[in-house]
């Protein structure tokens with residue numbers, strides 16, 4: 001749990017991060033665009049965001065893993081835009097379509113404080129924050145000034161730069177990174193980043209160097225610090241999933257806490273036909289058995305039959321960010 005920082009350190013790191021926006025290299029896309037221009041209009045890079053922070057949702061969310069959700073929910077902050085923009089994104093309304101409202105860090109800090117007091121959430125969970133890291137660091141500094149002692153979760157795509165993670169460490173208690181792809185060709189086709197496997201492995205290594213494996217407090221089993229890696233199963237890509245788990249095991253060992261997610265839903269039509277369906281029980285079993293055979297000791301799993309398989313009706317766990325309450 002975070003113990004507080006001297007005032008100077010609080011503001012230095014956000015300022016350093018804001019400098020990077022002048023030729024943006026906040027993520028491994030390294031667009032180099034002037035999101036804070038010397039003069040004229042701010043530019044946007046691959047993430048389609050400028051220097052204006054945009055926020056899609058601030059509120060409790062019950063759909064994370066048990067040590068993150070607990071009984072009262074995780075205090076999520078969904079930011080508009082994404083540096084990865086996967087074709088199948090489950091949150092495409094915010095990552096691709098730009099739903100969200102402009103907000104400054106002070107207003108966001110106020111909303112987070114309100115959420116903490118109203119819902120008594122277990123943590124503050126920034127979802128896909130890396131393209132807004134400077135604003136997020138500043139927001140965390142402001143909330144900490146108000147007395148925040150809850151763990152801060154960085155919920156990340158895995159496609160992060162080491163330099164930015166080094167800055168993020170000061171503002172983070174729990175890293176929740178994805179490890180999506182073992183195959184570069186798949187990463188290229190679905191997320192336009194063939195370097196994803198090596199970049200994400202290096203990023204997770206840095207997260208583990210900073211925080212170690214996820215640890216939980218005894219009373220309610222809520223996560224306090226550390227790393228929990230997630231893998232979303234893509235229908236039709238069992239080999240990619242099995243190899244991704246093997247890579248994680250070889251790199252980080254059996255004690256790495258791992259969440260295997262089978263919630264994939266085709267939220268919009270995909271060119272790749274297998275991505276227009278949900279994950280089958282057989283696919284899920286092959287991947288879960290592989291994880292068990294490897295010997296992972298701490299697995300969080302979502303069984304597909306517990307999730308809706310009817311393609312006609314969008315399941316309730318797929319958020320609708322055009323609504324004021326996306327998760328209801």
Ligand code: SF4
Pocket residue numbers: 024025026027028029030031032033044045046047048049082083130131132
């Ligand atoms: S954060 Fe956005 S603009 Fe900056 S490097 Fe990444 S994709 Fe490009």
